[in-house]
Amino acid sequence: MTLDELFAHAEALRAEIGKVVHGQEEAINLLLTALFARGHVLLEGPPGTAKTLMARSFAGALNLDFGRIQFTPDLMPGDVLGTSIYNFQTSQFVLTKGPVFSQILLADEINRAPPKTQAALLQAMNERTVTIDGADHSLGSEFLVVATQNPIEQQGTYPLPEAQLDRFLFKVNLTFPPQEVELAVLRQHAGEPLDFLSATSALTPLLDATTISAARQAIDDIVLDDDILAYILRVVRATRESSDIAFGASTRAADAIAGATRATAALNGRDFAIPDDVKQLIVPALQHRIFLSPSAEIERRSPAQVLENILNQIEAPR
Template sequence: MTLDDLKQMAETVRGEIGKTVHGQAHLIDHLMIALFARGHVLLEGPPGTAKTLLARTLAGTLDLDFGRIQFTPDLMPGDVLGTSLFDFQTNEFRLTKGPVFCDVLLADEINRAPPKSQAALLQAMNEGVVTIDGTDNSLGPDFFVIATQNPIEQQGTYPLPEAQLDRFLFKLVVDFPSLEEELEILRRHTAEPLGFTQRANAAQTVLSRAGLAEARALIDTIRLSDDIVEYILKLVRATREAADIAHGASTRAADALAGAVRAAAALDGRDYAIPDDVKQLFTPAMRHRVVLGPTAEIEGRDPADVLENILNLVEAPR
């Protein structure tokens, strides 16, 4: 596979997703970057903005096993991971795998589960392994989590702790579509039966498991120049020194951003990264990894605004 092949493959996946999800082009791009960079994604937005549909449609373009967990306040860790049950016929304990054993996992409304159930995903997302009764069970190299949460309704929710947020490569904010995009969505739906629920199945499978592995291997060969690496580090260190930020991003955050930049360059058909790659990915990679200071919170400032200010202050390489 060449970089041109990878770029064409990415365009094909975008086209298939576009058959179902109109607009949200930047969300689709970031989801694909996370997929190829072996990262996970947190989608945050109000109900009815196609978060679940987008995740299911992306999974539909991949020849991978798809699983979904609807997080609820009574969800237990065993409901996520599975449990060992005693088999009276064999007089042995047998592992009954939970829904986490898949390739693409949709964790719907992840902030509605209690902390102990949220924490069940920590090891899975970080290591691709689940330990049950002292035995490590691999989830495979393609394990990819897309989690959603609703920022409006907070009754009965449990905010994700910083340690778990740090497991996500990107936090993507899903907003309402533009007037033109929303009009096109309604036009499309008026040609379908009322209550039509098969939209996610409209996307054809275009990326095989072997193709994904080959694309990732190609991305692994991309190397960042010293100027780009230093630029990434300057931006991340600036989050630790900004007056509006109480707790800045970690070294792991800088490493995750660098990996995402490599994937973004390759998906654009380049074997080198440019400063615009870093600028494009800095905010989605950092907005969930920084904690605003009390002054910024009182003023109602958003992490995206603070991070955008850092981008303006740190000089990019030429």
């Protein structure tokens, strides 16, 4: 696949998802970047900001198997992975696969389940494999998690373990759209049936597994030059030295940004990366991987604000 063809596919996906999700262009771009960079995405925002709708629309625009898990406080790991059930007729255990055996998995309200259930996704997200009763089961290279969560100060939620947060390529903060966008949504829905699923069911699947694999191969052929790599590393290392951050980003985070930078360049029709590709990824790729110092928390500074300040202090390559 050529980069021009990849760019055309990306534009078509943006337009298709945009038929249902309005005013969230940045989030849609990050979802596409994660798809081609083989990463997972965490969508965070208050109820009613189209988190679940965005994930369903994203899946609806792709010809891939879709699974959904509604996380609740009583959800058990077996409800996610599946379990082996004894068949008395054959005198053998038979695996009943859970919803994790899908190509795109919507983990809805992931922070409403206790940590042991959240941790059931750790191996799946990192290795795209799950181990059940000592046997490994591959989930395939297309496996991608789109998780949603309400802010942790909402009632009845659990903070995600640090190890699981690090498995997400991006954390995207969703807010309410501008007034004109909300009005456009109301006008569109005023002329449609009062059926939530009708919007996503009208989407046309545009890309299948073969096309996505070819697009990823085109991205794999892009090589970042040393100036871009050094710039990424300077930003990541600065998070470890900032007085506003108690624990900075890891080497795995730097490597994840480098991979996403290659995908971003390709989605913009280029076979080379520029500093702006890096800049637009730093906040969504790092805001969930750093932990603010007590002084920064007292001053009510957000991870995004701290990261933006670091970006402003580091000179980008020319």
